[in-house]
Amino acid sequence: MNEEMSGDATDHRHQQQENMIPDKIDYVFKVVVIGDSAVGKSQILSRFTKNEFFFDSKSTIGVEFQTRTVTINGKIIKAQIWDTAGQERYRAVTSAYYRGALGAVVVYDITKRQSFDHVARWVEELRAHADSSIRIILIGNKSDLVDMRAVSAEDAVEFAEDQGLFFSEASALNGDNVDTAFFRLLQEIYGAVSKKELECGNGKVDGPPMLAGSKIDVISGADLEISEMKKLSTCSC
Numbered sequence: 001m002n003e004e005m006s007g008d009a010t011d012h013r014h015q016q017q018e019n020m021i022p023d024k025i026d027y028v029f030k031v032v033v034i035g036d037s038a039v040g041k042s043q044i045l046s047r048f049t050k051n052e053f054f055f056d057s058k059s060t061i062g063v064e065f066q067t068r069t070v071t072i073n074g075k076i077i078k079a080q081i082w083d084t085a086g087q088e089r090y091r092a093v094t095s096a097y098y099r100g101a102l103g104a105v106v107v108y109d110i111t112k113r114q115s116f117d118h119v120a121r122w123v124e125e126l127r128a129h130a131d132s133s134i135r136i137i138l139i140g141n142k143s144d145l146v147d148m149r150a151v152s153a154e155d156a157v158e159f160a161e162d163q164g165l166f167f168s169e170a171s172a173l174n175g176d177n178v179d180t181a182f183f184r185l186l187q188e189i190y191g192a193v194s195k196k197e198l199e200c201g202n203g204k205v206d207g208p209p210m211l212a213g214s215k216i217d218v219i220s221g222a223d224l225e226i227s228e229m230k231k232l233s234t235c236s237c
Contacts, residue, residue, distance in 0.1 A: 026075040029189050030100050032082045032130075034122050035107035036115040040141040043172035044107060045083050048182045053173055070183065072190050079186060081105075098129035102189045103136070105182070108156075110140040110169060111148040116156065123163055135188045136165045139181050143169040 033041045042064075046052045049066040065082045082097050098104075106122050108115040119138065126136065138160050140151060153169060160167035166184060170177035 024076055025069070025078045027077050027190065027193065029077060029079040029102045029186065030082065031079055031103040031105065031185065032084060032098055032101045033105045033107060034084050034126060036118050039107050039109040039112070039115045040172045041107045042083050044139065044141055044170065044178055045081055047172045047175050047178045049081065051175070070186060072187055075190065077186055077190060098126060101130050101134055103185045104130065104134055105185065106136060106138050107141050108151065110142050110151045111145050113150040116151040119159065133192065135185055135192065137181055137185045138165045138167045140169040141172055143176060144171040144173050
């Protein structure tokens with residue numbers, strides 16, 4: 001009973017927050033989600049954009065995208081998040097969609113060591129096709145399956161620090177840390193874009209901001225206050 005009431009209340013607050021967001025969009029960001037097949041990329045995206053989870057979810061074929069609009073530092077950010085298929089046979093197709101992305105979410109399954117071992121390859125491919133200024137966050141999905149863990153948080157932190165990525169474990173099933181991770185990524189993108197605009201306005205050389213991370217943050221669910229939520233759309237940057 002309490003869980004049902006809590007869910008209804010969450011949906012009601014989500015709807016209220018959607019209604020609070022004005023029509024004016026200040027920025028449009030493109031974000032790509034990559035990783036092996038069946039690690040839960042589409043589920044994480046559905047949780048973030050629609051607060052939904054599908055137990056009968058099927059593998060993504062090719063590329064799909066979902067949108068959500070949020071408020072960050074008083075600005076309306078519309079992000080279009082591309083969900084790329086993890087199957088090898090689609091890699092050549094999805095690589096074209098890295099271009100123009102300001103942010104990326106690399107997902108692995110904490111219960112499947114192989115999916116984590118492949119993260120380095122995904123990051124390498126991302127950096128080969130995306131702009132060097134792209135912001136990247138590594139998410140270990142299925143944090144609710146603690147008893148089945150095959151990848152320690154320490155291993156993921158070490159890799160993320162070495163690669164200059166942000167890191168969080170999350171659960172698409174119960175929603176833990178999903179919003180927090182995406183909001184952190186969008187905040188980092190917004191900060192970089194704002195800095196670039198400021199530098200250009202001051203007459204400095206126009207060029208992409210250097211976004212490579214030098215410090216790793218392990219995000220907990222209470223670290224980020226989410227102000228307003230809704231759905232996101234594409235980067236015309």
